[in-house]
Amino acid sequence: MKKMLFVISNTPYANTHNAELLEAAMVGAVFDGIVSILFRDDGVYSLLPDQHGELIGQKTISKMLSALPTYEVERLFACADSITKRALTITSSPEVVALSLAEQTRLIAEQDVVIGAQL
Amino acid sequence: MKYTLAIHGAPYASQSAQHGLALAQALLAQEHTIERVFFFHEGVYQALSTRVVPQGEEDLLSKWQELGQHGVELAVCIAGGIKRGVISEEERQRYEKQSSSLAEHFTLVGLGQLISAINETDRYIEFPA
Numbered sequence: 675m676k677k678m679l680f681v682i683s684n685t686p687y688a689n690t691h692n693a694e695l696l697e698a699a700m701v702g703a704v705f706d707g708i709v710s711i712l713f714r715d716d717g718v719y720s721l722l723p724d725q726h727g728e729l730i731g732q733k734t735i736s737k738m739l740s741a742l743p744t745y746e747v748e749r750l751f752a753c754a755d756s757i758t759k760r761a762l763t764i765t766s767s768p769e770v771v772a773l774s775l776a777e778q779t780r781l782i783a784e785q786d787v788v789i790g791a792q793l
Numbered sequence: 794m795k796y797t798l799a800i801h802g803a804p805y806a807s808q809s810a811q812h813g814l815a816l817a818q819a820l821l822a823q824e825h826t827i828e829r830v831f832f833f834h835e836g837v838y839q840a841l842s843t844r845v846v847p848q849g850e851e852d853l854l855s856k857w858q859e860l861g862q863h864g865v866e867l868a869v870c871i872a873g874g875i876k877r878g879v880i881s882e883e884e885r886q887r888y889e890k891q892s893s894s895l896a897e898h899f900t901l902v903g904l905g906q907l908i909s910a911i912n913e914t915d916r917y918i919e920f921p922a
Contacts (some may be wrong), residue, residue, distance in 0.1 A: 676912055691834055694873060698833075701904040705912065787917040789799075 676786040677708045682717035683792050686735040687727065692720055695790045696738045700745040710785070711742075712778065713770065714753035715792075721752060721764045743768050753778060795826045795914040799907070802922035803835035809920040810839050810853050816918065817860055829866040829910040830857070832899075835922055837874040840867065842896035854896055861898030868910075871901040 680699040684691050702709045713720055720735045727734035742750070754772040757764055764770060773781065782788060798817060802809025817827055832839050839857060846852045861867045875884055878894060881901050885893040895901060911917045 678908075678911065689834075694834055694870075697872065698904050698907060702908050705905060705908040707908060707912070787911055789911075789917070789919065791919045791921045 675706045675708060677784060678702050678710070679782060679785040679788045680709065680711045681788060681790040681792070682711060682713045682720055683715040683790070685716040686720040686725070687730060687732055688716075690732070691790075692717065692735055693733050693738060696735070696742075698789065699747055700742070703745045703747045708749075709747050710749035710751065710781065711747065712751045712753070712773075712781065714756045714778070716756075716760075718752050718756045718760060718762060718764070721770055722762065723765060740767060751778070751781060794916060795828050796820055797828050797831065797907075797910040797914045797917045799831045799833055799917070799919040800836035800839055801834045801920060803838040804841075804844065804853060806835060807922045809836060809922055810857075811851070813920040814853065814856050814860075816920075817865065821860075821863065821865075827860070827865045828914045829868050829906065830860070831907045831910065832867070832869045833873060833907070835877070836920075837869050837877050837879045840869045840874065840879050840896050840899040842894050858896065858898045867899040868902045868906050869895065869899050870907070871903055874901050 680695050682692050682695055686692050699709050699711055725734050725736040750768060750770040751773050752770045754774055798813055800809050800813045820827055844854055857867055869879060880893050881895040882893045
């Protein structure tokens with residue numbers, strides 16, 4: 675089975691890309707893929723607690739994240755630089771491992787495919 | 794080699810489709826195989842049958858359909874498609890809409906078809922919005 679990395683780099687509610695990519699990641703895991711997710715750039719805002727998507731008529735991203743372990747998606751990573759630059763404190767559950775740029779390079783190099791590319 | 798391509802951008806919003814089509818045509822010219830082109834996010838709008846091409850502009854829809862006629866599967870994410878109004882005749886009936894809007898040679902498929910195409914091919918290449 676292939677190693678798939680889903681990269682989430684948009685703000686959680688500017689469009690529906692994050693929700694759609696998380697759905698794809700869950701399906702990847704259902705199909706026995708070895709799934710990892712990397713949050714970087716504005717994508718790290720997805721990891722903030724107390725989100726209420728219902729107030730703007732959208733799916734709550736943090737709720738989707740908490741469902742990931744049910745799909746056996748447990749390899750969750752975040753770009754340490756992106757978190758620091760935005761002065762965020764991430765206390766999200768499920769647990770997310772912060773990675774340096776060098777570690778992200780290694781994570782990407784290990785994959786068969788990367789989904790959610792940015793220009 | 795066998796390829797899966799993914800198109801993430803809407804027509805006129807990015808060059809996702811132009812770049813994807815150019816690669817697809819080059820791959821076929823060199824006798825590679827494209828298992829499936831998967832239209833995801835706003836890329837689902839590429840499959841809208843109701844698009845009218847302004848004079849002097851490239852007819853991207855016909856170019857996708859030509860690929861479809863050459864055996865390339867044009868797969869539109871069903872969840873992403875129907876919520877954006879890209880619906881097949883079957884979905885039109887299911888949701889009791891006035892008209893369908895999915896162009897010929899495209900099919901609505903689940904996300905599982907993206908994952909299985911990735912699993913079955915040598916390369917996955919994505920064209921972001």
